[in-house]
Amino acid sequence: MKHAITLRILVVEDDTRMLELLCRGLRESGHAVMPASDGQSGLELATGFSFDIIVLDIGLPHLDGYEITRALRAQEKTARILMLTARDTEDDIIRGLDLGADDYLIKPFSFPELLARIQALARPALGGGAHAQLALDPARLTVMRNNTAIQLTRTEFLLLSSLTEVAGRPVARRQLIESVWGKQHSVHSNTLDVLVNALRAKLDAPFASKLISTVRGTGYCLRLEETYKSAEDEEFIA
Numbered sequence: 001m002k003h004a005i006t007l008r009i010l011v012v013e014d015d016t017r018m019l020e021l022l023c024r025g026l027r028e029s030g031h032a033v034m035p036a037s038d039g040q041s042g043l044e045l046a047t048g049f050s051f052d053i054i055v056l057d058i059g060l061p062h063l064d065g066y067e068i069t070r071a072l073r074a075q076e077k078t079a080r081i082l083m084l085t086a087r088d089t090e091d092d093i094i095r096g097l098d099l100g101a102d103d104y105l106i107k108p109f110s111f112p113e114l115l116a117r118i119q120a121l122a123r124p125a126l127g128g129g130a131h132a133q134l135a136l137d138p139a140r141l142t143v144m145r146n147n148t149a150i151q152l153t154r155t156e157f158l159l160l161s162s163l164t165e166v167a168g169r170p171v172a173r174r175q176l177i178e179s180v181w182g183k184q185h186s187v188h189s190n191t192l193d194v195l196v197n198a199l200r201a202k203l204d205a206p207f208a209s210k211l212i213s214t215v216r217g218t219g220y221c222l223r224l225e226e227t228y229k230s231a232e233d234e235e236f237i238a
Contacts, residue, residue, distance in 0.1 A: 007031045007052040007122055012042030012068070013084065014060050022055065025111050026118075039063030046072055051079040053118055058085040058096070066099055073100035080121040084109075103138040110182040116161040123164060134164065134211075145203060155180050156199045163212070163222035170215035196220060 009031050013019040019035050026033045034049070036042035039060035046054055046068065054072075058065035065083055072079070083096045083104040093104055103117055120138040135144040141157045143150050152160065162179040163171060173189055180195070181187045196212065204210040213221045 007118065008050065009033050009053045009055060009118070010036065010042065010045055010049070010051045010079070011055045012036045012039070012046075012060065012065070013055070013057045014038055015057075021111075022114070025115075029115060039065070039068055043068050043071055046077065046079065047075065053121055054079045054081045055114070055118075056081055056083050056101075058083055058087060058092075065101075066096065069096065069099045069101050082114075082117055082121060097139055101139075112179050112182045113158060116158045116179060119165045120157075120161045134160075136161065136164065143203065146207065148206070150202050152199070152202065155195055156202070159195055159199055160203070160222075163220065167222045170218045170221045173219040176219060 011022050023033045023035050040062040056065045081101045083101045086107045117138050120136045141152050158180045177187050215221050
């Protein structure tokens, strides 16, 4: 299924097979993608063209991801940078974020998770009114609602990212399961229900209005209007 927003994405990755798979998957998801297989060509493309998202490996020949990020931020390039790294130490992650990266993924990762992170970066703030605004921070796995920071787990964040991508429209249960756990995993439907309830407990329970609704016979929907007043599970028919 293609996404509602077409993004201009630069993928900088020196592993030929990985580069091919990422570009193909992103194009099939409806995005405009340009590849680069080394740091120097990646920096030249990022400097010469306008991108919404840069998927940037850290371990690159000629220039590494840190050097590219530093150079782009020095040029005041505003593309959101998603770093790919096999380095999972806290110091390495903090270094990338301090240099100006917006998020990171530790290899190996699933393609649905990559898509969810890209979608969250592309839509850092979604609003449906002055009192119902969400701001997602994929680097810290948090969401802001009514100026309150809410810490989420990885799966809760992936679920919320999938719902915000098409806010106001119902999302099928199977699509949500694939977005959170991937197509290769066999996940029972009630596992999704448990995850939705956990997200509701954090995102909805502390507030008067409820954003996550059940769409009977279909799945779930994120409503960014403050129209729900009940603390219980809301249902509607799309």
